[in-house]
Amino acid sequence: MTRKILHLDLDAFFCAVEIQLNPALDGKPFAVGGRPEERGVVASCSYPARQFGVRSAMPMSKAVRLCPELIIVPHSFPAYHEASGKVMDILNNLTPSVEQISIDEAFLDVSLLAEDPGAIAHRLQAAINDQLNLPCSLGVATNKLLAKIANNIGKGAARGGHPPNAIQIVPPGQEAAFLAPLPITQLWGVGPRTAERLEALGMHTIGDIARWPQEDLARRFGKHGEAIALHARGLDDRPVEVTHEIKSISQETTFTHDVSDAQLLRRTLRALADGVGRRLRQSALTGKTVHIKLRWDDFTTLTRQITLDHPTDQDDEIYAAALRLFDQHWPPGRAVRLLGVGVSGFEEPHRQLGLWEDTGSRAEQRRLQATLDSLRDRFGDSAIQRGSTLRKPRKRRPQRPT
Amino acid sequence: MKVSVLQENLAKGLSIVGRAVPTRPTMQVLANVLLETEEGRLKLAATNLELGITAWIGAKIEEDGAITIPARTFIDLVNTLSRERVDLDLNVRSQTLRVHCGATNSNIKGIDSNEFPLIPQAGDDPGIAIPGAVLREMITQTVFSAATDDNRPILTGVYTRVTPEKIIMAAADGYRLSVRTAPLEIGAPQSLEMIIPARTLSEMARIISDEDEEVLVSIPRGRNQVIFHLKNVDVASTLLDGKFPDYDAIIPKSFSTSTVAYTADLLTACKRADIFARDVNNNAKVTITPADSPSAPGLVRLSATSTERGDADAIVDATIQGDVQEISFNVRYLIDVLNVVKEEQVLLQSNGPTAPGVIRPVGRDDFTHVIMPMSVGR
Numbered sequence: 001m002t003r004k005i006l007h008l009d010l011d012a013f014f015c016a017v018e019i020q021l022n023p024a025l026d027g028k029p030f031a032v033g034g035r036p037e038e039r040g041v042v043a044s045c046s047y048p049a050r051q052f053g054v055r056s057a058m059p060m061s062k063a064v065r066l067c068p069e070l071i072i073v074p075h076s077f078p079a080y081h082e083a084s085g086k087v088m089d090i091l092n093n094l095t096p097s098v099e100q101i102s103i104d105e106a107f108l109d110v111s112l113l114a115e116d117p118g119a120i121a122h123r124l125q126a127a128i129n130d131q132l133n134l135p136c137s138l139g140v141a142t143n144k145l146l147a148k149i150a151n152n153i154g155k156g157a158a159r160g161g162h163p164p165n166a167i168q169i170v171p172p173g174q175e176a177a178f179l180a181p182l183p184i185t186q187l188w189g190v191g192p193r194t195a196e197r198l199e200a201l202g203m204h205t206i207g208d209i210a211r212w213p214q215e216d217l218a219r220r221f222g223k224h225g226e227a228i229a230l231h232a233r234g235l236d237d238r239p240v241e242v243t244h245e246i247k248s249i250s251q252e253t254t255f256t257h258d259v260s261d262a263q264l265l266r267r268t269l270r271a272l273a274d275g276v277g278r279r280l281r282q283s284a285l286t287g288k289t290v291h292i293k294l295r296w297d298d299f300t301t302l303t304r305q306i307t308l309d310h311p312t313d314q315d316d317e318i319y320a321a322a323l324r325l326f327d328q329h330w331p332p333g334r335a336v337r338l339l340g341v342g343v344s345g346f347e348e349p350h351r352q353l354g355l356w357e358d359t360g361s362r363a364e365q366r367r368l369q370a371t372l373d374s375l376r377d378r379f380g381d382s383a384i385q386r387g388s389t390l391r392k393p394r395k396r397r398p399q400r401p402t
Numbered sequence: 403m404k405v406s407v408l409q410e411n412l413a414k415g416l417s418i419v420g421r422a423v424p425t426r427p428t429m430q431v432l433a434n435v436l437l438e439t440e441e442g443r444l445k446l447a448a449t450n451l452e453l454g455i456t457a458w459i460g461a462k463i464e465e466d467g468a469i470t471i472p473a474r475t476f477i478d479l480v481n482t483l484s485r486e487r488v489d490l491d492l493n494v495r496s497q498t499l500r501v502h503c504g505a506t507n508s509n510i511k512g513i514d515s516n517e518f519p520l521i522p523q524a525g526d527d528p529g530i531a532i533p534g535a536v537l538r539e540m541i542t543q544t545v546f547s548a549a550t551d552d553n554r555p556i557l558t559g560v561y562t563r564v565t566p567e568k569i570i571m572a573a574a575d576g577y578r579l580s581v582r583t584a585p586l587e588i589g590a591p592q593s594l595e596m597i598i599p600a601r602t603l604s605e606m607a608r609i610i611s612d613e614d615e616e617v618l619v620s621i622p623r624g625r626n627q628v629i630f631h632l633k634n635v636d637v638a639s640t641l642l643d644g645k646f647p648d649y650d651a652i653i654p655k656s657f658s659t660s661t662v663a664y665t666a667d668l669l670t671a672c673k674r675a676d677i678f679a680r681d682v683n684n685n686a687k688v689t690i691t692p693a694d695s696p697s698a699p700g701l702v703r704l705s706a707t708s709t710e711r712g713d714a715d716a717i718v719d720a721t722i723q724g725d726v727q728e729i730s731f732n733v734r735y736l737i738d739v740l741n742v743v744k745e746e747q748v749l750l751q752s753n754g755p756t757a758p759g760v761i762r763p764v765g766r767d768d769f770t771h772v773i774m775p776m777s778v779g780r
Contacts, residue, residue: 350683352577352732353756353774355652 002172004117004140005240006108007147008124009155010087011135011163013104014044017083018073020133027161029054030071036061041377043075048161057377077284083134090127094120099240107144109240118169125167135163141170145236149179149186175234180207187231189224197221206232249285250293250342251275258297258335265336266323267388272341273322274386277315281373286311286349290321293340294329301338304329310351314369318343403437403467403492405444409483409503411459415446416477418457418635421605423473424450431517434470435477437490437499438515439463444490447521448473453602454521455609456636467492468515471499475510522622522638524631529620530564531588534610534632537617540571541607543582543742543769548600549575559597559642561649564590564619572649573600578735579649579772594621597646598628602639609635653772654758657751659724661690662764663702665748669740671704671716672733679733681708685776686733690752692722702750706733729755730776736761739771 010016014032019025029049034040040060052067064070084103091098097109110120121138128136139151147170154168170178179187185195187206197220203209209217209232217225230236251272259265269292280286291305304325312318322341330336375384419435427433428451436447444461447454469492479501480488489502492512501508541560549557554576561572566589572581610617610632618631630637675686689703700722707713729752740748745763752759761771 348682349778350685351777353777354576355574355579355649355758355772355774356576356647357774 001111003109003111003142004113004120005142005144005147006110006117006121006124007139007141007144007151008087008091008106008108009137009151010084010104010128011137011155011165012044012046013084013134014075014080015046016134016163017079018076019046020083021076021079022073025071025073028071029067029069030073031060031063032073032075033060034074035072036064039374040072041374047163051161083132086132087128087134087136090124090131094124097240097242099242107147107240118167121167121169125165129165135165137164137166137168139168139170142172142175143234143236144238144240145188145231146170146175146178146234148188149182152186153182176207176210179232179234180205180210182206184209187228189227189231194221194224194228247346248342248344249276249279249283249287250291250340251279252293252338252340254295254338255336258337260333260335262332265326265330265339268339269322269326269341270319270386270388272339273319274315276341276343277313277318277369278373278376280313280343281369285346286313287343287346288312289343289345290318290325291342291344292322292325292329293338293342294326294336295338297335297337299337302329307345311345311347311349312343313349314365316365403439403469403490403494404463404465405439406462406464406487406489407444407459409480409485409488412444412446412488413480413483415444415457415459416473416480418609419446419448419455420473420477421608422448422450422453422455431470431513432519433472433474434513434518435473436468436470436515436518438468439466447518449519449521451519452599452640453605454519454638455605456521456523456638458634467494469497469499469512470515470518471510471512476501479508479510521636522625522627522629523636524618524620524629525622527620527622527629528591529618529629530569530586530590531616531618532569532584532586534614534617535612536584537619538607538610539744540569540582540584541603544571544573544580545600545603545607546573546738546742547575547578547580547771548573556597556642556644556646558601559599559646560603561595561646562598563593563595565593566590572646574647574649577732577774578739579652579770580739581649581653581770583768595646596621596628597642597644599639599642602628602637606630606637609637652758653770654751654753654760657724657753657760659690659692659722659727659752661700661702661720661722661750661752662747663718663720663750665740665743665746665763667718668702668748668750669737671702671718672736672740674714674716675704675706676733676737677706678708678711678714679706681710682706683776684732684734685730685778686736688727688729688731688736690720690722690727690729690750692724692726704733727752727754729759730778731759731773732776735773739773743769 018032029046029052031042031045031049031054033043042056042058042060042063044056045054049067049070054063054067080103088100091106091108095108095110099107110117117140121140125136125138128134137151137155139147141147141150150168150170154166155164158164158166184190184198184203184206203212214229217229253268288311289305289307291303293303295301306321306325308321372384424432438445443458445458447456483503486504491500497512499510499512544560548560557575563570568583568585570583614632620629626641628639628641679686686704686706691701693700699719702718702720705715739761743763745765747764749762749764755775758772758774763769
């Protein structure tokens with residue numbers, strides 16, 4: 001059955017909410033984010049600001065150089081969460097099959113609705129425009145990949161200093177043709193490194209990739225290459241996964257070869273704990289329960305958890321608890337197939353201070369963590385790494401977070 | 403063995419020793435209570451191998467002897483008997499104890515008393531003497547601060563130091579600390595320190611009665627044990643092994659704000675805040691505002707907010723010197739300490755929202771309690 005998938009993206013969402021909070025900002029170049037003297041980064045910028053070349057994720061100091069009259073507005077996260085919730089309510093009223101990807105982005109599967117998907121997109125856009133006074137763009141296609149790319153193209157086609165409020169439709173059967181002329185970087189999974197290698201082989205458009213022998217891409221890029229080959233042909237069978245309220249954040253790794261080396265296992269545990277900590281901080285969550293998951297070479301799986309005396313989002317605290325569990329439950333030398341770390345039991349942050357605790361060093365630790373996070377936000381997850389992970393043999397096959 | 407005792411005395415003796423019976427015994431005989439005739443009295447004893455309690459009750463002895471019988475069974479039975487004479491008659495061959503009281507007759511199967519572990523009793527070891535009421539108060543003022551989880555086993559004990567002049571007890575669970583001292587008339591010949599399980603001391607506080615004018619505490623050399631000798635009860639306990647963390651260094655010596663309030667008022671305000679603080683990890687905000695004119699009182703405000711159920715705000719008049727403070731505390735910790743302050747007024751001293759707060763009874767310098775604040779937000 002041909003599916004009908006919508007991708008919805010709120011246009012310059014933080015800015016749109018800020019305009020509601022302060023209508024004087026409407027039509028002005030402004031950016032939401034931290035101040036340049038505090039090494040702030042642009043989280044979102046208005047369309048008038050974009051005309052000066054200001055982009056999100058750009059250091060605020062650079063944004064101010066590009067646009068000297070740029071107005072800098074601090075975050076109002078509670079207002080963003082509230083507005084986002086109202087948008088999601090509208091989507092959920094249409095269909096239960098909604099996958100929220102971030103605060104301002106979602107996929108919808110409307111295959112079971114009889115109505116034409118383009119008409120549904122127009123209706124949704126009108127509802128969000130009229131009821132919530134928020135601009136939004138939609139991509140309509142037969143799968144998630146195409147819907148998302150279509151939306152990017154639709155938004156990009158808009159010109160001028162105002163929100164695009166675009167709708168881009170890719171009719172069934174037109175997927176490959178739609179993708180063919182697009183530059184390869186539009187394709188999911190093609191980052192700067194992969195793009196460089198593809199360009200070196202003479203592939204400049206997605207059509208070039210689609211024509212390239214699939215086996216050769218698989219040989220050169222492994223599993224990743226197979227995925228790129230399929231995507232370039234407009235094929236993507238991932239379902240829209242209905243998102244629920246987050247109850248737990250976890251990450252796990254399956255080793256390509258079972259591992260019984262304590263050093264490597266602890267190093268992996270460290271990397272997983274760091275990843276979970278980062279996702280907790282990104283989601284503004286703190287949790288009290290830390291669990292680990294161990295799968296042995298015979299596929300039996302063990303899950304063990306520990307409750308902390310306060311909720312945390314700090315890498316070191318998550319790792320310390322995970323390591324304690326690991327040392328308790330891993331018989332030295334036993335081969336491990338899969339290792340996982342997770343945090344649940346979310347609560348408002350609070351902590352009973354300790355009598356023999358050095359509060360200064362703790363604050364210092366939090367500042368360090370925040371600095372690392374902002375470096376990773378700007379330059380990517382691998383921008384800065386632990387010394388212990390640098391020597392990591394390239395054996396692990398990372399999996400999608402669960 | 404053939405003895406007669408009063409039901410009342412037997413029930414009371416069993417209620418004291420019964421506390422040492424382990425809930426999950428490692429050996430069958432540990433689930434039993436020992437009954438043994440001794441110098442014209444009936445001795446009752448139970449142990450979990452860490453804590454052993456022995457009690458003596460008055461008895462009329464016709465025939466000496468000893469037996470152990472299941473504690474639970476015996477206690478349940480005795481508690482149902484009428485307040486009369488109870489005759490205990492052991493059939494040695496079948497190791498069965500016949501319990502006769504009024505028209506009631508019961509037979510309980512026992513285990514040979516030789517299988518029961520030896521419980522240390524007070525001997526000629528070095529020790530100290532302390533009035534029962536003083537020891538009981540020292541225990542109630544410290545033991546609640548000891549840790550209840552096993553994360554740091556040493557903190558489940560109460561650090562106890564005896565010198566020729568005084569006794570010091572200190573307990574801390576990592577977040578709060580109680581230190582209590584008392585002078586000794588008969589002190590230790592030389593200073594010595596030990597860490598007594600809080601559980602043992604809680605039992606002691608329960609057992610010490612007004613009859614116990616004096617409690618002898620003896621510390622047998624090289625046995626890692628302490629024995630409390632009361633009028634009719636001996637309590638023997640193993641000590642905890644390890645080093646108690648240095649607590650003197652964490653008691654602040656100077657403060658930016660000192661507050662004196664009525665203990666009962668402050669306690670009521672805390673209990674009111676606690677009703678809502680329950681939903682938010684017991685977190686209550688304490689706002690201390692010095693008087694802005696000499697004629698007006700200073701104010702201590704206790705507030706707690708539960709997003710689901712609502713909030714409470716209680717204001718207590720106080721005499722305040724120093725700066726305005728706003729500090730979050732676990733309100734249960736405040737209630738715990740205010741519950742054991744007997745004085746009419748209490749002194750609360752602080753150096754800010756992340757520094758240890760100190761609570762002392764006004765007019766006494768033998769009790770100090772330290773509480774760390776809670777931090778809220780990121």
